[in-house]
Amino acid sequence: MLLVTGGAGYIGSHFVKAYISRFEGQKLAVLDNFSLGHKKALPDYKQLEIIDCDLMNLDALNKVFKTLKVDSVIHFAAFTQVGESQLNPVKYFQNNVTGSINLVNAMADNNVNKIVFSSTCAVYGIPDFYPITENTKINPMNIYGLTKKMVEEVLMAMRDTKGFSSVILRYFNAAGASDDGSIGESHIDESHLIPLVLDSAITQKPLKVFGDDYETPDGTCIRDYIHVNDLAQAHLSALDLVKQNHYLNIFNLGSGCGASILEIIKLASQITKVEIPYTVVDRRPGDPPILIANYDKAKEYLNFKPKYDIQKIIETAWRWQRNKAF
Numbered sequence: 001m002l003l004v005t006g007g008a009g010y011i012g013s014h015f016v017k018a019y020i021s022r023f024e025g026q027k028l029a030v031l032d033n034f035s036l037g038h039k040k041a042l043p044d045y046k047q048l049e050i051i052d053c054d055l056m057n058l059d060a061l062n063k064v065f066k067t068l069k070v071d072s073v074i075h076f077a078a079f080t081q082v083g084e085s086q087l088n089p090v091k092y093f094q095n096n097v098t099g100s101i102n103l104v105n106a107m108a109d110n111n112v113n114k115i116v117f118s119s120t121c122a123v124y125g126i127p128d129f130y131p132i133t134e135n136t137k138i139n140p141m142n143i144y145g146l147t148k149k150m151v152e153e154v155l156m157a158m159r160d161t162k163g164f165s166s167v168i169l170r171y172f173n174a175a176g177a178s179d180d181g182s183i184g185e186s187h188i189d190e191s192h193l194i195p196l197v198l199d200s201a202i203t204q205k206p207l208k209v210f211g212d213d214y215e216t217p218d219g220t221c222i223r224d225y226i227h228v229n230d231l232a233q234a235h236l237s238a239l240d241l242v243k244q245n246h247y248l249n250i251f252n253l254g255s256g257c258g259a260s261i262l263e264i265i266k267l268a269s270q271i272t273k274v275e276i277p278y279t280v281v282d283r284r285p286g287d288p289p290i291l292i293a294n295y296d297k298a299k300e301y302l303n304f305k306p307k308y309d310i311q312k313i314i315e316t317a318w319r320w321q322r323n324k325a326f
């Protein structure tokens, strides 16, 4: 059975939905401590086992592996806020690194050696060139990115010593919501641009734009937004790949296109038909001016071709945000 850690979170729940629609009738298990995830984000599906468990609890994890016939793992569970990671690094090292080591430990003890891991473009820091390929120098600028780099290294060591087969997916900016508006992004202390922009459309509270003096055409940072359903599909392909070979594969997952903060605000204003107020404040330390993915490798090996452009991303996010169920 497939075990999905963090499956009640934003990206995890979209993956679960995609998995069930591809493999209707097959069993799967979601392991989450529900610290940040939502039970309501999970479908009512008879073959879904929901396990309330913390990755910090190695004994409980071992029991899960012994009880369920787990054959592969998709590992989404983590803390994800860059700003918080700078303020509270130990919290991030414990949850993201120790939690992942516990998971890998339980896998190894129970003869499970296939894992797909959620990494991030934050491992690259401020790159020397664009678009970013998987060979771009790894140089994280914040603790969150560093924790992901550390887990990547753990997986490399597990390949070399224990024959682990891993696929590491370095996502760029996940965004958007399910087409039917039933699930979407709902983080406590939201830090992602698109939900914040849409929230400003609703509340009319000015959005903070961090810096408009970057070396970009309009002075604001440019990011690569990738729809959460496109990420979910890439995980299905990654699962096939991880079952086929015993290597460590690393892939960027982005759209290959960039949009600036001001472009997002303008497009969101058109889609919501609401003027979105914003104020420009100081730059945040460690924000690279431009992050755009080269996803050629994912295209070749995962057949990855994003279906949602930035317009569709904001439209689906808006449908969700107006009537959020959780």
Ligand SMILES: NC(=O)c1ccc[n+]([C@@H]2O[C@H](COP(=O)([O-])OP(=O)(O)OC[C@H]3O[C@@H](n4cnc5c(N)ncnc54)[C@H](O)[C@@H]3O)[C@@H](O)[C@H]2O)c1
Pocket (backbone or CB within 6 Å): 005, 006, 007, 008, 009, 010, 011, 012, 031, 032, 033, 034, 035, 036, 037, 038, 053, 054, 055, 056, 075, 076, 077, 078, 079, 080, 095, 099, 118, 119, 120, 121, 170, 171, 172, 173, 174, 175, 187
């Ligand atoms: N959202 C993005 O733009 C983005 C970009 C790059 C990488 N990622 C990575 O993708 C993954 C999923 O991100 P998300 O946006 O869905 O985050 P999320 O916070 O919505 O989901 C994370 C889930 O993990 C669970 N969790 C956290 N710590 C746990 C623990 N110790 N034990 C059990 N469950 C635990 C939470 O309750 C939550 O349900 C993360 O690993 C994140 O670093 C996200």
